[in-house]
Each structure stands twice: as structure tokens, then as C-alpha cells.
Amino acid sequence: MQRGEPPRHNSSRRLRDALAGEGYVLLLGPMSIVELLSLRGKYEPLEVYRRALEGRAEGVELLRQALENGSVRKIVYLGVDGALPRLLGQDHIIDLYGSLPRLRCPRCGRKWWLEEGTVCPNCGIKGERDSWETPRSRLLSEAVYELTTAEIVAVHGLGEPPIALGAVLAISVSRFTRVMFLEPVPRQLQGLGLEEPGKKLLEMLQELVSG
Numbered sequence: 001m002q003r004g005e006p007p008r009h010n011s012s013r014r015l016r017d018a019l020a021g022e023g024y025v026l027l028l029g030p031m032s033i034v035e036l037l038s039l040r041g042k043y044e045p046l047e048v049y050r051r052a053l054e055g056r057a058e059g060v061e062l063l064r065q066a067l068e069n070g071s072v073r074k075i076v077y078l079g080v081d082g083a084l085p086r087l088l089g090q091d092h093i094i095d096l097y098g099s100l101p102r103l104r105c106p107r108c109g110r111k112w113w114l115e116e117g118t119v120c121p122n123c124g125i126k127g128e129r130d131s132w133e134t135p136r137s138r139l140l141s142e143a144v145y146e147l148t149t150a151e152i153v154a155v156h157g158l159g160e161p162p163i164a165l166g167a168v169l170a171i172s173v174s175r176f177t178r179v180m181f182l183e184p185v186p187r188q189l190q191g192l193g194l195e196e197p198g199k200k201l202l203e204m205l206q207e208l209v210s211g
């Protein structure tokens with residue numbers, strides 16, 4: 001802070017400058033995968049997942065490149081279709097509600113995808129769904145860390161009305177870093193000063209990939 005600068009109005013900006021890190025972190029909802037996979041209409045999570053495995057979509061390919069060149073650091077995902085971690089690898093994705101098509105062994109903890117069968121490859125016992133209704137605190141704190149330390153948080157696909165947790169995260173991290181909506185800001189979140197650059201998700205990814 002400059003000497004003599006009035007302290008009022010600056011606390012959240014100072015906090016932002018102190019914390020802002022590098023790279024984009026994406027906060028995506030279930031509608032994002034529909035756009036990334038160039039799907040139309042309504043899909044059930046498992047159907048989205050199966051469609052994703054049928055082939056590479058342009059949006060997923062752009063996302064892969066943006067993750068590889070480091071412009072996108074992490075994706076916090078609020079859907080349960082499992083398509084993004086399956087296609088892009090779990091390292092880049094925090095799926096707060098887990099993934100419906102992923103199973104977990106209750107004995108050894110191994111995780112695998114539905115198409116590999118329903119029993120643990122290690123123990124031969126039946127897997128449990130690796131998804132849940134309330135995000136686990138470890139995942140939630142990891143997500144909050146990534147979002148608050150991002151250079152920019154880009155929000156997409158929360159729906160209208162927005163997913164409650166997505167709305168809370170978007171509002172609260174906007175005190176720490178830039179938050180922009182790649183779609184009209186949902187009605188319930190209007191008037192909070194959230195940025196709306198008027199870009200589509202794929203447009204933003206294209207820009208990030210082409211540098």
C-alpha cells in the first residue's frame with residue numbers, strides 16, 4: 001500500500017494483490033461439460049460420461065492444452081458425471097461431489113471407472129460409488145485454496161438458479177481475486193459486482209491456448 005493512501009475501500013484490493021497467484025482456476029458446473037463436449041439438450045450424468053468417452057471434443061482438447069501450457073491451473077467441478085477427470089486426469093480436477101461412474105474399494109481404497117467392472121481389481125470385492133451429497137472437508141478446503149489463490153477465477157455452467165455451493169464460492173472468493181462469469185451472471189448473483197466479460201467458455205480457452 002502507498003504511504004498516505006486512505007485505508008478505506010482498499011482492504012479487499014490489498015488482500016487480492018497479496019494473494020493473487022498465477023493462472024486461471026475454473027469453477028465449472030454440470031452445464032459446462034455439455035458445452036465442452038458440444039452436446040445439446042439435457043443429459044443424465046452417466047450419459048454425459050458415456051458420450052465423453054466416445055470421442056474427443058474440441059472443448060475438452062482446448063482444456064487439455066490450457067492445462068498443459070499452465071494457463072489453467074485447476075478445475076473445481078460441481079458436476080458428478082466424471083467426464084472431466086476421466087478425460088483429463090484426476091490431478092487437475094477437484095470434483096467436489098465425486099464422480100458417479102467412479103468406484104472405490106471399501107477395503108483397499110483403490111479407485112477405478114465403471115467400464116473396468118464393478119469389483120476391485122486388487123481385492124475382488126464390490127466397489128462403492130465414489131460420489132457423495134456433501135463435499136468432503138478436505139476437498140472443500142483444497143478447492144477454496146485453489147480458488148482464492150488463482151490469478152483469475154472463471155465461472156461457468158452453474159445454471160439458473162445457480163448451484164448453491166457454486167454461488168457461495170463465487171461470491172466469497174471474489175473478495176480475494178478476480179471472478180468472472182463466462183455467461184450471464186445468474187439473477188441471484190447480480191448486483192454483486194461480479195465481472196461478465198461476455199465470452200463463451202470455448203472462446204476463453206481458445207485465447208488461453210493461442211497465448
Ligand SMILES: [Zn+2]
Nearest residue numbers: 105108120123
Ligand atoms: Zn480393493
